[in-house]
Amino acid sequence: MASASIDSYRKGAMIYRGDTICKRRSIELLEELGLPKGLLPLEDMEEFGYNRETGFIWLVQGRKREHTFRKIKRQVSYAAEVTAFVEERKMKKMTGVKTKELLLWLSVVEMYVDDPSSGKITFKTGTGLSDSFPVSAFELQQ
Numbered sequence: 001m002a003s004a005s006i007d008s009y010r011k012g013a014m015i016y017r018g019d020t021i022c023k024r025r026s027i028e029l030l031e032e033l034g035l036p037k038g039l040l041p042l043e044d045m046e047e048f049g050y051n052r053e054t055g056f057i058w059l060v061q062g063r064k065r066e067h068t069f070r071k072i073k074r075q076v077s078y079a080a081e082v083t084a085f086v087e088e089r090k091m092k093k094m095t096g097v098k099t100k101e102l103l104l105w106l107s108v109v110e111m112y113v114d115d116p117s118s119g120k121i122t123f124k125t126g127t128g129l130s131d132s133f134p135v136s137a138f139e140l141q142q
Helices: 019-033
Strands: 014-017 045-051 056-061 065-069 074-087 090-101 104-112 120-125 130-134
Touching: 014 019, 019 045, 019 056, 019 074, 090 120
Parallel strands: none
Antiparallel strands: 014 045, 045 056, 056 074, 065 074, 074 090, 090 104, 104 120, 120 130
């Protein structure tokens, strides 16, 4: 079920339902934005929406999911509902994504590829901490 914040962006948005099409469309959007295609490894997706006018996206999956990006040994938690505002090479004002730092889960509020030639993607947390990793660590895994 979509939250009130999502409901306010539905008008004019492209909305997809069902795991297969939601995965395909979210991967296509990441590619269009210049972000790694494996950045949102969600499962059992129920809905994916994108309001091009505002840049708002949302992804709804059946339940919260944790994923480990093996190349960088980082654990990430994706809530049942993930939202963000997107623009070229950037996601900002994110909700529903957390990363594990030592024993603490920190909310990821922004991610961006500042310079594509650097091969790095930077993640910012709500506490103001940021860290950069190789873009290759977030490519689609077969």
